[in-house]
Amino acid sequence: MKILVTGADGQLGMSFREVAEGSGHEFLFTSSVPSEGTMKLDITDAEEVSRVVAAEGTDVIINCAGYTDVAKAEQEPDKALKVNAEAVGYLAEAARSAGALLVHISTDYVFDGRSGVPYAEDAQPAPLSAYGRSKLAGETAVLASGCRHLIIRSAWLYSVYGNNFVKTIYEKTASQPVIKVVSDQIGTPTYAGDLVEFIMSLLEDDIEIKDGIYNYTNEGVCSWYDLAWEVCRLSGHLCDVLPCRTADYPTGVERPHFSVLDKTKVRETFGIGIPHWADSLRFCLSKFE
Template structure:
């Protein structure tokens, strides 16, 4: 099978590269330098030339704060580019695996969100990601939309790496405790996608699914666990409310995702977030010269 992966230099894309290297299938990894997915003609030419049978879209505009000031750019990447991929998939018969977000919900729930829950994004990032989902469905291609949350990895900029750096540098730190969700290791999401594709499990199971690691915590809880696991005990981490640190983009207060449908359909076992956090930290800390954040 010929599989195209877009956004290959991002957190999820890098994990897909690691898995694709051991696959008998042919993976074509691209980022903006190799393929501009906002260019419909370029997408069509790439998919046709390489006889692509499945597209995994790991590309996205993910800067939640900046999206409030530049929704046009966020829309171009999160909706228009996705529409290009979906239309091409529909024309060629390819499967589109598209990664979406918990930010399509407003966070006012008190129990985990299922795929059937109504969406109501609070900000520009969530709006453009929801628009991307709608574009996929409207295109009429075969698709899997996987909503995920609180993604982190060894690569790029993310909460885990930021906390690893700050708790090493500072004596104290305030972290919000009134936003609740599930940290998700990009390697776990990549493995789920890889398992579905390699096993041919997508056939007859198209639709929207939720994927995050197991368990629930606040950003404060996550930060405390990161510092403890890294041995950064000298930094005192205090809980604070979101209102104490106002941001341009509103965040959902509760974004726990129900993974029952995905586990039932594909038989995938999902690790607890602490287990994956320890694994990721071990990989980072075993490479002492690796910066905790990209400059």
């Protein structure tokens, strides 16, 4: 299959680059600014999107591009909407014209976090932030387009690439004697390599794919504090990781207090096992210097 990956310089895009060789598929990696190993594709440029997708004979588009700065999105919601919704509409339209499958990555931030139980795919979204609203609008654009699609809602992504919570905590616990981390936001981390492996498994020839929304994170539940504590412990760093409340550290953006995603649908539809977050964290940290 010919697979076009957008946002290939981001952490999820970089994680796809790791598996390209030997996958049996032909990959085309693209980024808004061309870099080594990528071709230019700014997904907000409708003409460029339709030209590249059509010219490359694409079977699958994996959209790893996104406006992902949750705090900054509050200051520039239009820009977040342009990348996370309008441009996703362009990709969906191009996928529909080419008969390609669009794999689009969405987020737990489409929910308000007021549930006491994990969110299934058909739970009512109610985003609290500009980022969450833009991502929900992106889902709507895909669903409205009529293209073949998989919308995969994930959460708390980390990897050895880019900026992410695990890398930040790894560095802070190595250099500071005490750090405080919020303990009243509960969710599930996702190692980007596991998400990539899951998506790649769906592209095998014998898998019948039913369009729709699917949740995929690692298994288990924790707070940001628990995750930070485990990063510190597994890294052998001598730092006191202390819990604090979100209210004590206002960031100007409201985040869900509970955003665990229910993965029954992916487990039952695809018969997959999902690694626990603590096991995947240990694996990822083993790749840190």
